[in-house]
Amino acid sequence: MATAAGTRPDDDLETFRGEVKAFLKANFPDELKGKGNALRSVDGPTEENEAEKAWRVAMGSRGWGTPTWPKQYGGGGLSKKQARVLEQEMAMAGAWNPIGGMGVMMFGPTLLEYGNEAQKQEHIPPICRGEIRWCQGYSEPNAGSDLANLQTFAEDRGDHYVVNGQKTWTSGGQWADKCFCLVRTDRSDKHKGISFLLIDMDAPGVEVRPIQMISGMSPFCETFFTDVQVPKENLVGEEGQGWNIGKRLLQHERTNISGGGAAMLNAQPLSKIAKDYLGTDENGQLADADLRGRIADYEIAWNTFLLTARRAIEESKAQGGVSEISSILKNVGSKLGQQRAELLIEIMGFRGLGWEGEGFTQKELEHVRGWLFGKATTIYGGSTEIQNNIIAKRILGMLDHQ
Amino acid sequence: MAVLNEEQSMLRDMAREWAVNESPVNAWRKVRDAGLDFDASKWAEMGQMGWTGIIVPEEFGGTDFGWMSLGLVVEELGKTLTASPLVASSLAASAIALGGSQAQKEKYLPQLASGELIGTLAFDEGPRHRGAVAETSVSGGKLSGTKSFVHEANGAGLFIVLASDGVCLVEKGEGVSLSDRELVDRRDHAEVTFASAQAEKLADGGDNLAEAILDRARILTAAEMLGMAQSVFDTTLAYLKQRVQFNQVLSTFQALQHRMAGLYTDLELMRTAVEAGLTALDTGFKVPEAACLAKARANDVLHLMSREGIQLHGGVGMTDEYDVGFYLKRARVLEASWGSSGFLKDRHARLNGY
Numbered sequence: 001m002a003t004a005a006g007t008r009p010d011d012d013l014e015t016f017r018g019e020v021k022a023f024l025k026a027n028f029p030d031e032l033k034g035k036g037n038a039l040r041s042v043d044g045p046t047e048e049n050e051a052e053k054a055w056r057v058a059m060g061s062r063g064w065g066t067p068t069w070p071k072q073y074g075g076g077g078l079s080k081k082q083a084r085v086l087e088q089e090m091a092m093a094g095a096w097n098p099i100g101g102m103g104v105m106m107f108g109p110t111l112l113e114y115g116n117e118a119q120k121q122e123h124i125p126p127i128c129r130g131e132i133r134w135c136q137g138y139s140e141p142n143a144g145s146d147l148a149n150l151q152t153f154a155e156d157r158g159d160h161y162v163v164n165g166q167k168t169w170t171s172g173g174q175w176a177d178k179c180f181c182l183v184r185t186d187r188s189d190k191h192k193g194i195s196f197l198l199i200d201m202d203a204p205g206v207e208v209r210p211i212q213m214i215s216g217m218s219p220f221c222e223t224f225f226t227d228v229q230v231p232k233e234n235l236v237g238e239e240g241q242g243w244n245i246g247k248r249l250l251q252h253e254r255t256n257i258s259g260g261g262a263a264m265l266n267a268q269p270l271s272k273i274a275k276d277y278l279g280t281d282e283n284g285q286l287a288d289a290d291l292r293g294r295i296a297d298y299e300i301a302w303n304t305f306l307l308t309a310r311r312a313i314e315e316s317k318a319q320g321g322v323s324e325i326s327s328i329l330k331n332v333g334s335k336l337g338q339q340r341a342e343l344l345i346e347i348m349g350f351r352g353l354g355w356e357g358e359g360f361t362q363k364e365l366e367h368v369r370g371w372l373f374g375k376a377t378t379i380y381g382g383s384t385e386i387q388n389n390i391i392a393k394r395i396l397g398m399l400d401h402q
Numbered sequence: 403m404a405v406l407n408e409e410q411s412m413l414r415d416m417a418r419e420w421a422v423n424e425s426p427v428n429a430w431r432k433v434r435d436a437g438l439d440f441d442a443s444k445w446a447e448m449g450q451m452g453w454t455g456i457i458v459p460e461e462f463g464g465t466d467f468g469w470m471s472l473g474l475v476v477e478e479l480g481k482t483l484t485a486s487p488l489v490a491s492s493l494a495a496s497a498i499a500l501g502g503s504q505a506q507k508e509k510y511l512p513q514l515a516s517g518e519l520i521g522t523l524a525f526d527e528g529p530r531h532r533g534a535v536a537e538t539s540v541s542g543g544k545l546s547g548t549k550s551f552v553h554e555a556n557g558a559g560l561f562i563v564l565a566s567d568g569v570c571l572v573e574k575g576e577g578v579s580l581s582d583r584e585l586v587d588r589r590d591h592a593e594v595t596f597a598s599a600q601a602e603k604l605a606d607g608g609d610n611l612a613e614a615i616l617d618r619a620r621i622l623t624a625a626e627m628l629g630m631a632q633s634v635f636d637t638t639l640a641y642l643k644q645r646v647q648f649n650q651v652l653s654t655f656q657a658l659q660h661r662m663a664g665l666y667t668d669l670e671l672m673r674t675a676v677e678a679g680l681t682a683l684d685t686g687f688k689v690p691e692a693a694c695l696a697k698a699r700a701n702d703v704l705h706l707m708s709r710e711g712i713q714l715h716g717g718v719g720m721t722d723e724y725d726v727g728f729y730l731k732r733a734r735v736l737e738a739s740w741g742s743s744g745f746l747k748d749r750h751a752r753l754n755g756y
Contacts, residue, residue, distance in 0.1 A: 271751070271754055271755070292751055292756065296751045300694065304699055305671070308671055311404070325670045332667060388660045388663035392659035395666065397643075398659045
C-alpha cells in the first residue's frame, strides 16, 4: 500500500520506488511496452484488448492514473515526489498511463475545487478508474473566441433544467459518456448569466455529429441539445458562477496544451531525422545549409521554451501563486510545435506529404496527419490572438481596446 | 526572473538603485559629450562596492559571489547604458582564474578585483568574430599581431590575448600600440597592435581555455543585452501609455497591444536563456550549449526590440534627445561581439553533431 500524500519523508522514496517496481513487474504486460497513445482517450472508440483492460484496471484500482488526487475519491494520494518516482519507473519500464482524457486533464481538477461532496463522490472515482469519458461543451457556432456570447439555454423547471442549443468542437463527443457544459441560465447578464452544468450524453434529445477535419480525422463534433432534461444536482457551484469555474478549467487546459510538447521530449531530434533523409557533407554537416540553420534556430527556441516552462514552475512555487510568464507558454509552445511539424514534413519531401496508401512508412503518414491536426493548437484553448489580448491587458496594463 | 538567494536579491537591489540614481542614461550622455570613455569616479565606486571582484575567488581579494550575481549587476548597468569596463575586466579576471598559474593569480587578480587594474580580452583579428582562431604568434616570450575592435582598450592596463598556440597575458607598455576605432555606440574600442610585446602564457587552463573564456564573454554580454532589452521595452510601453493620437492613448490600439505582447514574450524567453547561461557558469554544466542559447537569443531579441523601440516611438525615437536610439547603436555593437546569431547557430549544430 502506498501511504498518504505528503506524510512520507524523502528517505522513504526509495522504499516507494521498490513498491512501484514490484507493481509494474506484476501488472504491466510486456506486450504493451511502448504502445501508449496520449490521445487514446479522446481520439478513438474504446476497443481494449484483454491486456489493455487488465492494465487499466490495475492502475485505476490503485489510483495511480491520477497519482496526486486525494485517495478518498479514488486517486493515488501520492506526494509530488512520489508521483515523479512513479513516472520515472513507468518510463523505464516502457509503461504508460492508461487513465487520461478530459476528465483527468481538465474536469477532475475543476470539480475537486468547485464541486460539492456528493458530486465529487459520484464523478471522481470513475475518472480515476478510467471508466467514464468526459467531453467539453464550451464553444458554439457564435461563441468561439467570444466564448461568453454562448446561447445554449438551460431553463429552470423546478427540480430540473431543460436544455436547448448547440455546441461545437466537442472533442471526442461521439465517444463521450458525459459532458461538462457552459450554459446560459440568465439572458440579462453576459458573464453572470452563465452556469456550469453536467449533462449525460445518452440523455434523450442529445445528438452528436462528427466534423471531418483537414487531417481527415474527426476528433471534433457538433452537439445538439433539444429539450434535454438535466437534474438540478448536476449544477456545479451556484447558478451564475459558470464563467469563473469555466475559466479556471481553461487554465488547466492551457497548461496541458503547452505541456503537450512533452510528447516531443521523447521524439527523435529533428537533426537526426534530417541527417537520415538528406545526408551529410564531407564535414559531417547536414547537406542543406539553410535547413541546418533553421533546425538549429528551432532547437535553440525549443530549449529556451522548456527552460521557461521550468522557470514558470519555480517562480510559481517561490511566489506562492501563478507566475506571470505562464501566460506566454501556450503561445510559444503551440507555435513551436507547429514549427517542428513544418520542418519535419519539409525534411521528408514528398514522403512528408503522403495522405495514405503505398510508398510511405507508417511514421511518415502519422507525421503528415500530426502536422495537419497541429494547426488546431494555436486556435483552441484560447487562440494566439486571445492570449495576446490577455498579456496586453492583464500583464502589460494596456487599456482595453473595446 | 530567476529565483534568487538573499545575497543576490540585495546585490540586485543595490545595483538597481545605484544605476537609477548615480548612473542614469543622462550620465552617459555627459560622458559622451565630454569625450570620455567612462566616468572614472563611478568606476572607483564600483570597485568600492565590490562589483569588480564578484567572480574573483576570496583568496585573491574578490567576493566569489558567482556569475549569476555578476550578471544581475551587469543587467542593471545595461538598463541605463552605464559606460564602464566592468564586463571586460571581469572577463579578463575569469581568464586568469581559469588558466593562470598561482603566481599570475597572485599578481593580477587582487588588482583586478579592486578595480585599480582594468583588463580586457583581445581575441578577434577581423571585423567579424570567428571563434577561437588567431594568427597572432608568440616566440621567445614575445607576442606579435594585430587585434581588431578591442573593447575598453584605452582604459585597460592588461590584455588577455589569443595567440595561435594559446592564451597570453600582455601588460600595456612597450610593444603595445593603440589606434582608436570610434564605433556607433561611442564607447571605448581600439585596434591594438602588439610588436614583440612581453607575453606570459596562461598555461594552466587546458586545451579549451580560449573557448571557455569566449563562452563567458558570450553569456556576460548577453546579460548586459538583457538589461538593455528590458529597458527599451519598459520605455516603449510607458511611451505608448502616454502618447495620444486620434484622441486615444496609443496603448489602446490592438495592433500595438499585440506587438507589445509579442515583444514581452520574446523578452521573457531571452531572460530565461540569459539566466540559464549564468546558472550554467555557476554549476559548470553544459556551458558551451548554454552560451549559444544565451547569446543567440539575446542577439535576436535585442535586435528586434531595438528596431521596434524606434518604430513605436515614432519620429522622436530618432532624436538624440530620446534614449531609445542609444540602445539601438549599442545593441548592434554587442550583437557583433563574440558571435552573431549565424555563428552561434552553426556552433550549436556542431556541438550537436550536425
